[in-house]
Amino acid sequence: MPKHAALEERLRDALGADAVVTDEAARRTYDCDGLTHYRVTPAVVVLPADAAQVQATVKICREFGVPFVARGSGTGLSGGALPVADGVLIVTSRMRRILSVDLPNGRAVVEPGVVNLAISKAVADEGYFYAPDPSSQLICSIGGNVAENSGGAHCVKYGFTVHHVTGLELCTPDGELVRLGGGLAAEAPGYDLVGVVVGSEGTLGIATKVAVKLLRSPEAVTTMLAAFRTVADAGAATSAIIAAGLTPAAAEIMDALAIRAAEKAVRCSYPEGAGAVLVVECDGPAAEVAAEQAEVVRLCHEAGAFEVRVAADADERAEIWRGRKSAFAAVGRISPNYIVQDGVIPRTALGPVLAEIDAMAGRAGIRVANVFHAGDGNLHPLVLYDAAKPGEYDAAEEVSGAILDLCVSYGGSITGEHGVGVDKATKLPRMFSPDDLDTMQLVRCAFDPHGAANPGKVFPTPRLCGESPRPRSASEMLPAGIEQW
């Protein structure tokens, strides 16, 4: 009898045969997320249809003492959805219902498998949108965004997922479905558990319903592209814009190598001879945007821009963004392989940090293309290598790791939006002391004393939890059957 036969049978009973994937070849298609050099084939894959089936799955996992990992669209870049060999992979791709849209209250409640962009699309005609816009928004799921606290190009103005999620239904690692947060309301009494679950990378349970804010679409949007001779000048322009008190909706920089890759891939026709381009977008009331646009253009020229383009319409805006949005994939045109890094520095340290990255790459004999969210100091160095050439991967890996050290040494972070996952768990101690990490894991022990939810992620060393939590008492639960939102 196969090792997991009894587990598989229980799952089939609970979810139906078509929701349980046991065939090895089929399971292997789920062996990695967007970070493809970590691969583990899960013991079983399940595709629950709703919250009740997620709950049933987690309870069965609990009963069999096997861990589980949640996966949305699998676009994560830190291995957060990397399966566990003996565990169950819970894929939310069948949970794609937008459960309710409440425009007067500015909220939607969605299932975790709903694709990020689908929310904005559902309410665009009424003049609303969902603000967090990770680059993968065409495919990434809200459940994954909640796990990773995803950002996006516009988070410099609008904030991250945690600022836009007001309530969760969470399937706890014990298999309880719990409502957290205010939902339609701004907050609920008690600890801000939504605030700590968002960004916990699937280690505190699985979000089965997500209440998100819907914002009014801005009246006007203006997108500008400024070309500079050097990245330092582009960085200085960004600083000047921020220092002037402007709040651009996005401020993105690409360096010469990234521009070259984008030109090859999508012919974005950025100004010839640019050592860096800065894309700035402002949005809001038309009168405000007009004032901001004039100021941004002026500040870019002052910082040494040799050409500034202002998109005249939506097509031209898309044209400007095309190069930036294609940058990661485009790097494949100039290098057979590359590592996408994600680190954060204080914005004011941009110049020296980029110079040091350049020097490190030079010493290692490899190239680094830089694409970054300049408004908030979030770097995405693309470390290029050729896997076919001996030693190049190791050199790239080393530079990539050194970039994180550099970020930390400037008071920054090892991840701005991709998460720690499995990839950076061993690097977390560069930012936090053992006491810090131990304290964070008190939360883990409260939610998941058995370490069943996404084990091996985030923390380099799991904390042994003390005594089991006290048994729950029914009287503490919310009245049954009452929909809070």
Added chain:
Amino acid sequence: MVDALPALAAACGDGLARAAGPDDGVAGVPARWVAAPATAADVAAVLRVAAEHDLVVVPRGSGTKLDWGRPPSTVDVVLDTGRLSGVFAHTPGDLVATVGAGTPLRAFQEALAPAGQRLALDGATPDSTVGGALATGEAGPLRLRFGAGRDLLIGVEFARADGVLARAGGQVVKNVAGYDLGKLLCGSYGTLGIITSATFRLHPVPAARSWICRPVATPGEVRDVVADLLVAPVAPGAVEVDLPAANPAPDNGSAGSGTVAVLIEGTPDGVAARAEAVARLLGPEASTVDKPPEWWGRYPFGAGDIALKLVMPIAEQHAAVYALHDAAGVPVPVRGSAGTGVLFAALPGDTPADRVTAVLDAVRGVLVGRGGSCVVLSAPPAVRDAVDLWGPVPGLDLMRRVKDQFDPRRRLSPGRFVGGL
């Protein structure tokens, strides 16, 4: 019982620990000692002494909201955070600053002002310390645009109940490394740890500001006006309402003594155009002023009142306010952030407890189906001890488990928070 004073004095330095006086009680519970450590390490040392002697510790900033929540079951040590003050770091170019938890918000804002920056947190008690404002989750009108303290806090250092110092978050605006414990501490009423310093995302002080006011008579009218404002492309910085008790909602269509006020912030040209658009929207009775109305950002309650906080879906506020008016049977002043659905109300302090319970039941009854909460922030002891201050708390069992992990011996402000935490 053991005299812990020498040990407390040793932990926080000579002269910084003393026997408590009558004014040091917390919500009527007398304290035994007061410790005022001057560094985070000394806060941790005080907590280690408390752990060793099994003492209950209640943190105190300016003491402006010390009577919020339930009284702690006992108070051995009042940990005064007043000496944990000062701006430790401020990089204007990064719009980030780190400040001691005992720093009054007013002093913090004054320190940021020369750089043309501010912390976009404008709760109704500016004399509150940074730590106190965070721990009670206090936010003001700017919440509509910038969120609450939890949204502006990017890094935190705090002392655990066992006297271990821990940090979470960092010094940069964008950071997803590790659990965000800062959010957990915001609004935790000092029951999980004692915040020693906080790092915030700052915002530029806007170049121009305008307030547009318009009289309103009824909660229903407020709803309609707010709905129009939130749909209009004017990006308000705040939308506040004031419904004084003198206007007990006469449903006769006459302009009452209530007011809706809208804050517009931005560039001078932008603000002028947007303020004009708001004024047009609000109709002929609207007036545009360059100063906030006198009630702006202030609570409608005073000392001795029963202070309520209502958090509701924006479009459902009128229902809760009507229920409040109807059940109270007396004029009830209501004020707050209509744009975010966070309102405050005051019941007379001499309202009998059973009457208060009836009011809470009525308002919560309306809110249960719609989402939302009605919390009693503070009340005279006779009422406070007799009513359910918090109402239903989603996720209370998980909260208990969190408390059990962070403070298993229940030494930090025990009993003050939801569910007796």
